[in-house]
Amino acid sequence: MPSTSPIYMDNHATTRTDPRVVEAMLPFFAEHFGNAGSIGHSFGDRAREAVADSTASIARLLSVEPAEIIFTSGATESNNLAIRGVSERNQRRGRHLVSVRSEHRSVLDPLERLALRDFAVTYLEVEQYGSPRAGWLDPERVADALRDDTVLVSVMLANNEIGVIQPIAEIAAVCRHRGVLLHCDATQAVGKIPVDVRALGVDLLSFSGHKIYGPKGIGGLLIRAGSPVVRLTPQITGGGQQGGIRSGTLNVPGIVGLARALELCIEELPTEAPRLAELRNRLFEGLCHQLPEIELCGPAFDLRDQGNQPIRLSGNLDITLGNVDGEALLLEMKQLAVSSGATCSANTPGPSHVLLALGLPEDQARSSLRFGLGRFNTVQEVDSAIEMVVEASSRLGKLGYSGRLDFSQ
Ligand SMILES: Cc1ncc(COP(=O)(O)O)c(C=O)c1O
Structure with a gap:
């Protein structure tokens, strides 16, 4: 449930x-x-x-x-x-x-x-x-x-x-x-x-x-x-x-x-970073399992730099959802606080400039969702979030609504 x-x-x-x-x-x-x-x-x-x-x-x-x-x-x-x-x-x-x-x-x-x-x-x-x-x-x-x-x-x-x-x-x-x-x-x-x-x-x-x-x-x-x-x-x-x-x-x-x-973050970092990576992987795998059109934005999870450190934050997941609009999906999921594009640039609506910088076409960039997992998130919340995204996408799909919002007005 x-x-x-x-x-x-x-x-x-x-x-x-x-x-x-x-x-x-x-x-x-x-x-x-x-x-x-x-x-x-x-x-x-x-x-x-x-x-x-x-x-x-x-x-x-x-x-x-x-x-x-x-x-x-x-x-x-x-x-x-x-x-x-x-x-x-x-x-x-x-x-x-x-x-x-x-x-x-x-x-x-x-x-x-x-x-x-x-x-x-x-x-x-x-x-x-x-x-x-x-x-x-x-x-x-x-x-x-x-x-x-x-x-x-x-x-x-x-x-x-x-x-x-x-x-x-x-x-x-x-x-x-x-x-x-x-x-x-x-x-x-x-x-x-x-x-x-x-x-x-x-x-x-x-x-x-x-x-x-x-x-x-x-x-x-x-x-x-x-x-x-x-x-x-x-x-x-x-x-x-x-x-x-x-x-x-x-x-x-x-x-x-x-x-x-800062003291708390640094104290807890050795256990928190792997915990968040596990939650993030579970979230991504759970979503992909039910929504195969999902694609990952940004670097692969397992890539490491020369110093053997990951090149992606462990709590970060950014995905595109095929032909479902990210903003419309957000509105459909009142109980799940995630973001589509950058909240800090909420005053400049439109596809995220970061995703455009990656070379994503505008349509695909508009179908993005960003999850930022953190200290207070749990496995149960991840599982509920998967259900919420899957249900909301299927509701939008049934309405035949790609959910494009018109920002020109
Ligand atoms: C990478 C980055 N730089 C700067 C800022 C701005 O930070 P603040 O809200 O402390 O002004 C943010 C906030 O989202 C950020 O993510």
Whole structure:
């Protein structure tokens, strides 16, 4: 029997805040509510101490120094600060930027705005649909795109739709060799795969609390210290907090929650990643068994990189459903929370730009469903989700309804 309470499988969009994270945050609302910038009283001291402890913990878990962490409101802001900040500050050296067609909108949009201000942007292609490594970026493409006036490359670590994990360490080596800075949007990777920022060799790295069972409204940008110095123009100015790189009163409960969320993810990663892979495989096999027209988008599950790490996030499944429209199917399955296309770009309806970047025809891209399995999902939920998708597709099929929604109105 299908479950009657709603099932949440949209963990790439956001995650439920873990009750253990909420517990860690609570004292910093009404009890230790001081401003971490207040000097000379115990309220400020307590807040500052909490920020210092949390920063130290995040630094240790991601292999950076505490001074390399800038807190932001989330990955959108981190991506903007990195891309606009570095481009604006280094424009005398060059005005060429390199990124990838399948990046998140919070990377693509700032790039498009810079392009309106006479910056040149090269968007790289990824391995196409049909390849077992669909969505993967060959580091050679980065090497070929670099020019003497390139100041920044921005490549994500894990993709929010198809879960592909990019070879960032190799890309970083290419960039370093040519003296070009590398920014990495690691929003979907931090907490889900091991991320050792020092070993990756990136210059800037974005991440976010609400993707890792932490609170919304908090994130970070890691900015490598040392030589050559990473210079960037602040995008939010004011009280000069965080060395003037990002002004604004620190979000103390958010920072405490972000650190706790990351600690839990890293502690549980060795058991959680294989558990999610098993759930994801069960989901895919169950769906394919009953709906043979289903096709996988993104890289094959069992592919590994040179370091023997999977090249797909274990909790990610993205499929196309033949001639059934993904949006119509979503509306048919009120009790199953999944997504068709990227929820973060819900304001730009139409087929997902990531699937189009893979070379999928528009029709096929519109028939996609994305599952993001996470910490609170169970085997029973997977089995119920399979039934819900199968029943809803058959209902739509009986209506003779391919379910195309008209977005033009
Ligand atoms: C890859 C990626 N980058 C950036 C973001 C934006 O993150 P935030 O919601 O923290 O601004 C998201 C959110 O979906 C994402 O998946």
